[in-house]
Amino acid sequence: MSNALSLPAPSPVWSRSRRWALIFGLWTVPALAALSFYYLNQIVTGQPVDWDFGMVATLPNWYFWALLTPAVMAVAHRYPIDQTNWKRNVFLVHLPAMILLILVHSLANLLLFRGVGLHDTVNLALYEVHITTRIHANVLAYWTVLGVYQAVTTFRKLRRRDAEAAVMQVELAQAHLRALKMQLNPHFLFNTLNSITALIRKEENRKAVRMTVKLSDFLRLALENRGLYEVGLRQEMEFAQRYLAIEQVRFGDRLKIEVNLEPGTEHLFVPNMLLQPIVENAVHHGIAQSDKPGVIRVTSCLDNDRLYLRVQDNGPGPGNSTGKKGTGVGLSTSRKRLERLYGDAYAISLSAAPEGGAIVDVELPAVTEPIFEPSIEQPI
Template sequence: MNSILSYLTGVFGVYKRWCTWQRIFYLTITGSLSGLMIVQTEIADALIRGEVGLTWQPWVATYSSVIGFTIVSPFLIYCCELWPFGKAHVIKTTIKLALLYVPITFCFITAMLILRNIAHLLIDGTLFDGWDLIDRYIYEFPKAIAIYLIFIFITYTKIYYDNSQKEQLNAANLQNELQTIRMQTLRSQLQPHFLFNTLNLISSTVYQDADKADSIITRLGDLLRYSLATEQKPFVTFKEELQAMQSYLEISQLRFGERMELEISVEPSTELLMIPAMLLQPLLENAVKYGIEPSNETGKITLESDLIEGLLQIKITNPWHQRRQQQESFGIGLQNTKDRLKLLYQEQATVTLDNNNTDQVTLTIILPAQHMEQTNE
């Protein structure tokens, strides 16, 4: 009983999905055109047989067939949706469809005959014909097999097409979700790394120089506020990012004092271009880590930006004291930056590390020059 109710519920669901104006419109057009082509053949056959007086009969015969099959078609559609036709199920499904032909065709013929008789009674007051009912079913059964097979073929083609579209859409959605998760993972790797280093700096100075530690904490608060503000804001203007990074650079200068010199040269046309939030922080951190920290001598970090042929170019130059380590690896921050830019820009962004001479290295980032409306898209 439950299986019967489940089947009827499924059939009702098919009918419900069909009952939209768009489906009814397409069904009406398709049925009307198919019936029109068939009725021309019926009229031609009638004329060949010498039945010149026939006028409305071929129309009734044709469209009663079209409407009758339309009535039972949702049952057939539901069964096709229920029974997959893949390699693992082809034999089983073929047997089921062959057995289904009997009840589907019986219902189709019944609906067709009812419609024909109603039409004949309304038009000329007589029944459709004087054939024995069993003979009529025996006559119509083999005629229906062609339309049955064609309809099954079209239905399965539509099912596989819809499934293919859904799979492509699901794959695209999954790819977007994975990309978002990966981006979040990359950012979560950058921020704790920076936070850990800064907290170590505060810990090492809080007892030696309380004012310096207080200043570091204030600037750290500014950076954290900026970081939190960009959680839901993946892109910021280059000017916003640079202003936030001033806090980081000031923290570093408080740490190293006169050992660290800084020069910033920003092309005004680049200030309103959009870049990924927190892009500069790991790059500047590496410049300090590899350029200033290893040596007791004075070192200079240079930050430059320029707009060249529709591309934003950012350069960070710093002293180079650990040649082997920098050659072998970009480090966590730089590698994450490369991965992050590849996810955002594919092959349109590049990150390169070049040694200008024996004691300097320049990190160059090239991004597409985008304004706010472009990043929103």
């Protein structure tokens, strides 16, 4: 149970009211500026000042744009001007939308003028005059709303990305802590040291020294990778293999490792410590549960800018747990980290192999550069 306090969500009605108040408040600035310019122009030119006409002729022109602002924001949200589709969205979406809203805006102004008696009638010629005389202001109004919305959206995305980076840093630290705790777990450490001791008693000192060095290398690499959100697949595979090398001390010939990384995938970036908990799952819930010789296969391939990773064992298998929501020890943490890093652009699944055993498939975007900058940590 969390001790954190959570504030109640604001009422939708209040949120809408506050949003409309903000929109009309912002549009009041150009409305009052236009009204002041009209009055000042009348005074400077020596013309009589019609206060009522000034308000009717200037204020509605901007407040109608306040009413149209949600429509512009909706179009901007659905069709943002970004690096990928900006030409299509500008010329095929925003220009037609701007023309349509300007026509609606001009018609609303014309009907208002007719209603208050500034025009005796409404006809096409008068409609054209209203459009042409205010075309510059209306075009500027549309693109101003669009630009402000894009700027606010980009700012929010950057803040969200910073927040996600902070969360990922915590999760990464937890993942490292989990790995180190696993290594320092009395049961794991006892089995590892017991295996090394057995080698020494059999006077297989070189093998005992080699396995001790592997344990040291694993712990050293775990510390060296602290603060890295992503590493190259080759480096990630090296870390997983060092863990498996330690487990081979316990299982000996019962544990065989097969690695097949497709050329071109070794330098793609993957989340740091992605494979280690998955192969740990394969060892403890696959190989350790069977008396027959065990095999863990790790493969990678690249297809259509997507990186596909697979970890397969020949243990008892996970039963009928399949699909993206498939369960498995270690997978829930991996899924959370992948979602933080890639959003919806990932997939991870646990399934039963047809010939027996378990398969964990991971699908990621093919990333050639880190998405997040590494955090700076002090050495231990």
